[in-house]
Amino acid sequence: MKLSDSTPNLTSTAQSSSKSINTVYTSGSLPAKDVHDLICFSHLRWNFVYQRPQHLLERAAKQYRVWFIEEPIWGDDYKMSSCQQANGLTVLIPHLPHGTSPEDSLQLQRQLLDEFIQRERISNFIAWYYTPMALSFSNHLTPSMTVYDCMDELSAFWGAPPQLLEQEKQLIKRADLVFTGGYSLYEAKQNRHPHVFAFPSSIDFKHFSDARKPLPDPADQRRLANPRIGFSGVIDERFDYELMNEVTRRRPEWEFVMIGPVVKIDPALLPHGPNVHYVGMKAYKELPTYFSNWNVGILPFALNDSTKYISPTKTPEYLAAGLPVVSTPIRDVVRTYGSEGFVQIADSADAFEAAIEAALNGTHPTDWSAIDKFLAENSWNNTWSEMNRLMVAHMSLAIEQ
Secondary structure (H helix, E strand, C coil), X not given: CCXXXXXXXXXXXXXXXXXXXXXXXXXXXXXXXXXCEEEEECCCXXXXXXXXXXXXHHHHCCCCEEEEECCCEEECCCEEEEEECCCCCEEEEEEEECCCCHHHHHHHHHHHHHXXXXXXXXXXXXXXXXXXXXXXXXXXXXXXXXXXXXXXXXXXXXXXXXXXXXXXXXXXXXXXXXXXCCHHHHHHHHHHCCCEEECCCCECHHHHHHHHCCCCCCHHHHCCCCXXXXXXXXXXXXXXXXXXHHHHHXXXXXXXXXXXXXXXXXXXXXXXXXXXXXXXXXXXXXXXHHHCCCCEEEECECCCHHHCCCCCCHHHHHXXXXXXXXXXXXXXXXXXXXXXXXXEECCCHHHHHHHHHHHHCCCCCCCHHXXXXXXXXXXXXXXXXXXXXXXXHHHHCEECC
């Protein structure tokens, strides 16, 4: 399947960009085979919603020792706790005393980081950043290479630190490679670094395609009638509560199931009619059982600064589960899925309601074979493989003087 000209798929984007990398580097740097560790700095908790970092780093753990450093927890202790996951990846959490000043907290995190690196005898490693703020306590490190995987425009989110933009500027300056979580983000960053590559949200097709067959209905939605319209994701400032209040009010015979934590938004603003059901956050492995018993998947995102650059992971996950999808006009969704007719795009309550009705009537989408071909080409396995190819190329080649 050919994507629209304005939206190359992740493989073609990376391959075309990598041609320039190969003309810039020549042999002489540290061989990639000597780099065994990857240290990730994240603003997200590993056990929070399963999304881009988990998909990529679980695959990275097959080739590197992966260390996932979270933001601090405040309490009575001063230590770095560690917890090894089933996939071999290790989650590290700095514990800092209550009352520690911002300046001292950076120094303590730097000290815990240095002690960890020394204890594990890490010398040659990849520094992988999701949050530019971590540069405040890690800018003294000398990794074999630095990767900035920019999955969101964090500066546009509510509560973003005022120094985040300056920290991102410094991180981009230090980075060897910059990956972006969508094509809109790529366009925003491409002129700020010579080696920026777009890797939009991908899919674990095998996991979600299980939902295409009958699966046991989870207990907390079993009592609900049909049809069921579902949302799965973080319910925060990106959620269009005005739209959903209107749609859920208009169609009391439709049951709306909301999976995910409610954060950074007043719960009172959300729809709370008798046909709206908040079932909380669910484990990644549980999601197919929910999707299997839904009729439509929705992406009711508001159009604001925090959604300008998003590439929702749930778009391909819903489709892999065999669900028709209705979305507000998020740019990357329109470009990648709407223009191909894979997802219905609705820009008002009237349009959203009509699109759901069309999906329930079976009139959209019409070409599931094209959808499945697209999903097969854009797997998380392919995404990680291409990312790692670029990293190995960089580490195996020296920069021309």
